[in-house]
Amino acid sequence: MRGLTRILVAVLATLSTCFALGANAAELQAGRDFRVISPPLMGERNKIEVTEFFWYGCPHCFDFEPVLADWVKKLPADVSFRRVPVIFPNNKWALGARLYYTLEAMNLLEKFHSDVFNAIHGERLRLDDEKVLFEWVARKGIDAKQFSETWSSFGVQSHMQQARGTVVAAGVTGVPAVMVQGRYLALTPGNYGELLANIDALVARVRAEAGKK
Numbered sequence: 001m002r003g004l005t006r007i008l009v010a011v012l013a014t015l016s017t018c019f020a021l022g023a024n025a026a027e028l029q030a031g032r033d034f035r036v037i038s039p040p041l042m043g044e045r046n047k048i049e050v051t052e053f054f055w056y057g058c059p060h061c062f063d064f065e066p067v068l069a070d071w072v073k074k075l076p077a078d079v080s081f082r083r084v085p086v087i088f089p090n091n092k093w094a095l096g097a098r099l100y101y102t103l104e105a106m107n108l109l110e111k112f113h114s115d116v117f118n119a120i121h122g123e124r125l126r127l128d129d130e131k132v133l134f135e136w137v138a139r140k141g142i143d144a145k146q147f148s149e150t151w152s153s154f155g156v157q158s159h160m161q162q163a164r165g166t167v168v169a170a171g172v173t174g175v176p177a178v179m180v181q182g183r184y185l186a187l188t189p190g191n192y193g194e195l196l197a198n199i200d201a202l203v204a205r206v207r208a209e210a211g212k213k
Contacts (some may be wrong), residue, residue: 041182
């Protein structure tokens, strides 16, 4: 049933994107469709960088993931995409971020990113419990020794520290959230299709500001 719900969400989001674009989604309003990040964060130099802020335990992020994944597949050549797992100052959600950067360091992120979401929301596993997490890792056939070493590595800790700073600098207060070129934070209207349309319009805005077509 949950799978059918996600399919319907994806279909409705696609239709909503079409309608929103047809209604001239480029006419954005600050405070309604986006918030200006001041001072702006450094974006990628040669491309327009789109950044998703997420948490593996967030049901909205779980529902947004397949919709966003389809959108990412169609990005134009001048747009790049990255994710930042959210860690708030009270260290909330830190284990999820640690898992993300561990998988990334092991070059396993693309293979297991969706599996983490499914384990938490589909299988109802408490991956915020290290014992449960390491058992899940073993079942997935991931090298337990390498995972443990990477999990505790300086590199993963450094990425987590950077993520903390980025979340604070961008003013992220909830997820999912999407930042464009470190300048704009797209506001979630409660409809994923409209959110993606806002992001597309913000990308066009950055492109126009740079004098590009």
